[in-house]
Amino acid sequence: MMSKEFPHPVAVIGAGFSGTMSAIQLLSRLEPERRVLLCERAGTFGRGRAYATVNPDHLLNVRATNMSAYPDRPEHFSEWLDTTAFDRAEASGIRVTPGGTFAARGLYGRYLTELLTRAVTGGDGPPRLDLVHDAVTDLEPGPGGFTLRTEGGASYPIAGAVLAMGNLGAPGAPRSRHQADPWSPDSFGRLHPDRPVLIVGTGLTMVDAVAALRRHGFSGPIVALSRRGLLPSAHAPVQPWPMPDLSGATTLSALTTRIRREIDRAAVAGIGWRGVIDALRPVTDTLWRALPAPEKDRFLRHLRPFWDVHRHRAAPPAAEAIADEIARGTLTVRAGRIRAIADTAGEARVTLRPRGAAGDETLAVQCILDATGIGRVVETDDPLIRRLMARGLVRPGPFGLGLDAAPDLRALGPVEAGPLWVVGPLLRGVLWECTAVPDIRNQAAGLAQAAARTLSDPT
Ligand SMILES: Cc1cc2nc3c(=O)[nH]c(=O)nc-3n(C[C@H](O)[C@H](O)[C@H](O)COP(=O)(O)OP(=O)(O)OC[C@H]3O[C@@H](n4cnc5c(N)ncnc54)[C@H](O)[C@@H]3O)c2cc1C
Known part of the structure; x- marks a missing residue:
């Protein structure tokens, strides 16, 4: 039975960047009595797939200046790099290039681990974050939220959950024993x-x-x-270019023509294509959402590989x-x-x-x-996603990419139940820019605000 003094916790499923930062943001937004459970099936919390590597040649593909974990503290990661003591091996993972500073992803994992450790130990207040080292297998709806069940046989009553399970594996190449x-x-x-x-x-x-x-x-x-x-x-030094005016371009060919024209105009001004592509970033999601479904489909089938190699x-x-x-x-x-x-x-x-x-x-x-990349929800064999779909709590997002969600990132499914939110690459389809740190840190902060509002007034 839930009480005001001991309200049920919120669970975050997956402790990569998306889950870790959602948990940290929830701790700062939820009422002080409410705890957060951070559930992870892998051996390490905080790093996820991207930042668990120890290979110093595995570099971040985003400049250090844009890798802060917090949307309101843009210098946070750069300052951490400048002020932290590194041994010689770690220091070899910081590469200063004319196109910006790029750190090894393992170092970024250390940064996230330090943020998580501070959150677990309570930072400035009593600890409210519990780590659950287990795979979550089910969320069973019930009064006041869900019962969360794990592979290890544990169950926890929770008020709501955040799905932060990262990219789904791609169907990939045909199988081989090699x-x-x-x-x-x-x-x-x-x-x-x-x-x-x-x-x-x-x-x-x-x-x-x-x-x-x-x-x-x-x-x-x-x-x-x-x-x-x-x-x-490759990244190269970028000079800023103003956001192009793409109003009225509602088809893929109109958008492509206008962007190409903008790249030509920038070239005349001595500015490379990277400046124009970067200038589009704040409006990419709006452009994606505004495209009619057949145009999105054409993008996915024909243009996406070209977009990906310029954008990522x-x-x-x-x-x-x-x-x-x-x-x-x-x-x-x-x-x-x-x-x-x-x-x-x-x-x-x-x-x-x-x-x-x-x-x-x-x-x-x-x-x-x-190395084929991401898979589609409709093809996934992920046991938790399949269970949640069978319960009607979630449904595939547009084009079967990721999960469907409302603008406040609340999961949408045929059945209405306790609050479930989606964060990170699982939003692909609803949002286009959802896989990189600069996007996920905003989602985590926004989602924590929405969760705090919903849980303080569940009616
Ligand atoms: C190799 C690589 C390099 C990248 N480099 C960059 C970069 O330089 N800059 C950048 O901005 N972005 C980069 N990205 C993008 C990356 O998607 C995000 O930065 C971020 O790491 C995504 O984190 P995530 O938590 O959503 O997913 P993940 O890191 O995949 O974490 C999801 C976690 O959920 C856990 N999990 C899944 N299911 C369950 C379950 N049922 N129960 C419990 N736990 C579960 C998994 O074990 C995993 O740890 C990179 C991505 C990859 C793959």
Whole structure:
């Protein structure tokens, strides 16, 4: 039974950046009696998939000046970098380039861990954050909220929950017994130095996978394959450009024409395309929401890869490492698609159709790394999402990308139940810009405000 003195806690499911910052923001917004449960199934809290790496060549792909965890303290991370004592290995993860300072993602993980530790120990007040090291498997609606159940068999009465489970795994390449996880170098096993490794995908995850293979000691040939073979562009010094006026451009072709024209105008003024793309950022979500569904569909099918490689840029040292690999012939980037994979004891024989070719080719590789990116809710085998969908508490977002949510980030589903919010990459489809720290920190702050309002007046 809930009481005013001991109201049920709010649970945050997932303790990557999205969950950690949602929990920290909730602690500062909720009434002082209400506790927060932060639930994480992996071994570490606070880092999530992106910031758990210990490879110093895995760099943030956003400048340090834009990586503060707090929307109202934009210098917070840069100041932390300037004032924290680092040992020699950590310091090697801070790369100062003409295009800005880029830190190793492991260092950013340390920053988040320190913020979380302060929150757990109570900072300036009594501790109200409880860490639950378990996978959440179900939220069962009941009076006053939900019963949260975990894989380990525990159950907790909660007043509401925040779904912060990150990107869903992509369906990816066809399965092979020679497949390894690009995030777990231990899974690479012993690699023969002369036989190729295939990376499926040519985006930022591929850039990481190449760095992981080299750090693992593999010096042999790597082939990276995607439908179009596009590589992420690199960060470079950016001069600001005013936000383009795109009013009245409600179709994809009108938007593309206007943005191209703006890039030409900027070039005449001596300003590169990066300034124009960056100027669009504050309105990207508004533009996405305003596009009619068939136009969104066209974007996803045709333009998205081109947008991604311009918008999601690699840190200059990471892009240089890839360019160097290509120049030396140790990395080959191919455009095409996989048609079949046949495993033998020692290798995978990959049948691929190069883009624009009439026939197939076969490539024999010793290992395949899946770097294809994000999956769709409708295809996911994530047990919690499937359970919540079966209960009608959530539904897929537009185009099956992420979960559907209201503008205040409250999850939408066929069944009305206690409050559930969604934060981070799971909002893809509803929001377009939802996967990077500068977007998620705003969501976490806004969501905490909405949760505080809802829970203080549940009627
Ligand atoms: C490799 C990589 C590099 C990136 N680099 C940058 C960058 O430089 N700058 C930037 O701004 N953004 C970057 N991003 C974008 C990234 O999406 C965000 O910055 C942020 O890390 C997303 O965090 P998240 O908490 O939403 O997801 P995640 O980090 O995936 O965390 C989700 C957590 O939820 C847990 N979880 C899932 N289901 C359950 C369950 N049922 N029960 C309990 N726990 C569960 C998972 O174990 C996981 O720890 C990067 C992303 C990746 C993948």
